[in-house]
Amino acid sequence: MSTRTLYVARHGAADPFGELTEAGQRQTELLGRRLAGLPVDAVWHSPLPQAARSARILGTSLPDVPVWEAAELIDHVPHVPDEMPAAWAGFFDGFSAAEAASGAALADALTARFACPTGEETHEVLVTHAYQVAWLVRHALDAPPARWLGLSCGNTALTVIQYRDGLAPTVLLYNDMGHLPPELRWTGFGPGVRP
Structure with a gap:
């Protein structure tokens, strides 16, 4: 049975103008190292500058993988x-x-394009924003629409969702920051105690 695997990540930390900060660039480089050993077929990114820049940085760790805007x-x-x-x-x-x-x-449009099987084995990276990560997770879990409100994610945190024909989606990882050192984790969240 073929599986579509989505590696979904929020862009690196950015300033109010959408430019990656030094921390955001480092976060993205570390995510790229984590993804480098995977059989990635494509990197898709939001049109916004923080996501586009993050995708280009990821592309340096995935040299033969196309990087496209979605x-x-x-x-x-x-x-x-x-x-x-x-x-x-x-x-x-x-x-x-x-x-x-x-x-x-x-x-x-987001779920129609990405939250479904493709009929073949694919591994795709999506570089997007916190709300879109939350929406894809909510959709995969078949939770009520309003439940996206409680699902936040950190900059470059990794979420992995798999899609197979005839089966419900599987959320393998959510908001995983294992590739980041403590000082680069939990950016993109408000103040508060974090694990």
Whole structure:
């Protein structure tokens, strides 16, 4: 049975203008070393600069692997709950119905393109954003749409999801930072105690 394996990662730490910081570049280099021993067929990235730069850095560790842009990986809010959790009310304040519909359409495009078997054995790296990682994990677990809200991921943390014909998706790893030294872990999160 053929398996589609997605190695999904949030881009490296970036400044407010989308440029990778020194830490973000180092995080991405370390992720590249981790992925170098795998049979990767393609690296796909969001059009945004922090993801595009991260993908190019990964490409140096995967020299014969094509690096391509995928519009479906763009950063967006994939789902706006009908019943708003109180903790998220401020986040969604002023979010219009048109913005919610656009986000839902982008989320559908993301899962239609990547969250499915391909009919052959493939290994693909997706360099994207925290919300898209959360959406793919939520989708793989068949969790209610609003559950993406509680799934955060760190910069260059690795999530691995497999897809096979006739079977439910399998989440093999989520938010794994084993390739990062302690000082480069947990970036991209708010303040708090981390394991």
